[in-house]
Amino acid sequence: MELKKTISTGVIFLCFLIxxxxxxxxxxxxxxxxxxxxxxxxxxxxxxxxxxxIFLVNLLYPDDKVxxxxxxxxxxxxxxxxxxxxxxxxxxxxxxxxxxxxxxxSTEYINWxxxxxxxxxxxxxxxxxxxxxxxxxxx
Amino acid sequence: xxxxxxxxxxxxxxxxxxxxxxxxxxxSIDTKTEQLAINNEGAPFVREHSPSFGENKNKVTITEFLDxxxxxxxxxxxxxxxxxxxxxxxxxxxxxxxxxxxxxxFAVKLLEAARLQNKYNETLEIIFKYQPQWAQxxxxxxxxxxxxxxxAGLDMAKLRADFETxxxxxxxxxxxxxxxxLGVTGTPTFYVNGKILKDYTKKALYDLVESEIYK
Numbered sequence: 513m514e515l516k517k518t519i520s521t522g523v524i525f526l527c528f529l530i531x532x533x534x535x536x537x538x539x540x541x542x543x544x545x546x547x548x549x550x551x552x553x554x555x556x557x558x559x560x561x562x563x564x565x566i567f568l569v570n571l572l573y574p575d576d577k578v579x580x581x582x583x584x585x586x587x588x589x590x591x592x593x594x595x596x597x598x599x600x601x602x603x604x605x606x607x608x609x610x611x612x613x614x615x616x617x618s619t620e621y622i623n624w625x626x627x628x629x630x631x632x633x634x635x636x637x638x639x640x641x642x643x644x645x646x647x648x649x650x651x
Numbered sequence: 652x653x654x655x656x657x658x659x660x661x662x663x664x665x666x667x668x669x670x671x672x673x674x675x676x677x678x679s680i681d682t683k684t685e686q687l688a689i690n691n692e693g694a695p696f697v698r699e700h701s702p703s704f705g706e707n708k709n710k711v712t713i714t715e716f717l718d719x720x721x722x723x724x725x726x727x728x729x730x731x732x733x734x735x736x737x738x739x740x741x742x743x744x745x746x747x748x749x750x751x752x753x754x755x756x757f758a759v760k761l762l763e764a765a766r767l768q769n770k771y772n773e774t775l776e777i778i779f780k781y782q783p784q785w786a787q788x789x790x791x792x793x794x795x796x797x798x799x800x801x802x803a804g805l806d807m808a809k810l811r812a813d814f815e816t817x818x819x820x821x822x823x824x825x826x827x828x829x830x831x832x833l834g835v836t837g838t839p840t841f842y843v844n845g846k847i848l849k850d851y852t853k854k855a856l857y858d859l860v861e862s863e864i865y866k
Contacts, residue, residue, distance in 0.1 A: 521654060529661065536669045544673045546834055571658040 520648050521571070524578060527641045528567035534560050534637040541630060547621045552596040556634050559589030563641065583645050590638040596631040681847065684833060688712075688845020695829035696842055697745050700822045702762075702771050705735065707743035711844055711863045714745045716830055718838040719758035720786045721751065723851075725779040727839050730853045734860055741864045747826045748819075749838050754786065754793040756823065761796060763822070764813035765805055773803035 538557055541547045549557070563585055570578040598604045600620070620629055688696055696714045697703065715731060717724045735744045750756045758778055765774035777799050778785075785795040801807055833842075841848035843859045 525654075525658065525661075528658070529665075532662070532665050536665060540669065540673060540676075544676055546836055548836065568658065568662065572655055 520576075521574065523644050523648050524567055524570055527582070527644050528564065528571060530637050530640050530644075531560060531563040531567060534634065535564050537633065538630075541621065545621075547630075552592065552599070553630070553634075555592045556589055556596065556631075556638075559585045559592065560634070560637065563589075579645060579649055582641070583649075586638060586642050586645060590635075590642050593631060593635040593638050597635050600629055600631050680834070684842070684847065685845040687833075688842070694825075695832045696845065698747075698822075698825055698829070700825070701745045701747060702766055703743055703745040704772070705739045705741075705743040707741075709741040709864050711738075711742040711860065712745060712842075713742055713860065714747060714842040716747045716749050716826075716835050716838050716840040718749050718751050718755050719762065719775070719778045720753075720755045720782070720791075721838045722782065722786075723837075724839045725782045727851055728775075728779050730851075730856060731839075731841070733853070734856050738860055738864065742860060747829065748823055749826065749830050749835065749840075750823050751838065752786070754791055756819065757793045758796065759819050759823065760814055760817055761800065761810070763819055764810050764817050765800075765803065767813050767817075768805055768809060770803050770805050774800065774805065777803045 535557075538549075538553070538560070542549050563582060566578065566581050566585070595604070623629055693699070696712060713731075713735065731744070735742065748755070748759050750759055762771060762774055762778065765771055778796065781795070781799045785792050785799070797807075797811075800810065830836075830840075833840075839851075841856065841859075844863045846859060846863070848856055848859055
């Protein structure tokens, strides 16, 4: 019992770091580098930002209920990010998503090493948090 | 207790890193932009086609990226007018267009046609003054401008003729290209000798212009 709790605190802390970096990173892209977020990006932000606070509160005032709150947000965000990546990799044609903010969701602001785009970073963040949470649940 | 300290410390560290990197990035962008202004006489801040005013005795170029249909441009116009009025001998005011709205191009064409009659500023004044009427969000009526423009003291027959023949496409395209190079996305955006205006207040604009004049 004691052992399980220490592991999960570490994992939650890791999740907290990932969510924080994703949040600050996305704010850096939009507020500092002035990239205009497309609507897909907004949906992923909506489900990522609260995770920072959910994990933070759990770290400061630990209980064993964090899984159910976090996994809900993470799953929805992960689905959005998978969808967005399919758009980026041209697997789904853009026309399915009307982007009202004026920026097409297949716009590539950054492209490191030929495949690391902003939606890809988002996917990695969601995916890592998802795996970390699920790995804890399995125990 | 120890865990909480680590968590708070990590949060603080992340925030601090964010602020430092953001500042560093901003500074490097600012320096690059200022360098552009020093090395190039014209673009991306001024083009030959750009409407420009002032005697520019102190070699201070104020560049405004503007959109006649933009509400913030209209709201800030009295400020830039006042500042420029005080320093029209020392500086040069250059207008660049970012036609971001549906009827921006229509208004730009009117402005450019009026410029042929040396009534640019008067026309801009009227366009901004009646913006709430001709540029309503749910019901834009740019044609209304024709009824307001005689107030600018324009020869309306000539204006209509010039409006038909004038072509602003190249101008808008070049202005857009320069805006993209500078990373300008919104209007109004001001540069004074390549230094961007950060706060849209009268004091900030005065400070920026005066710091360039008396440097």
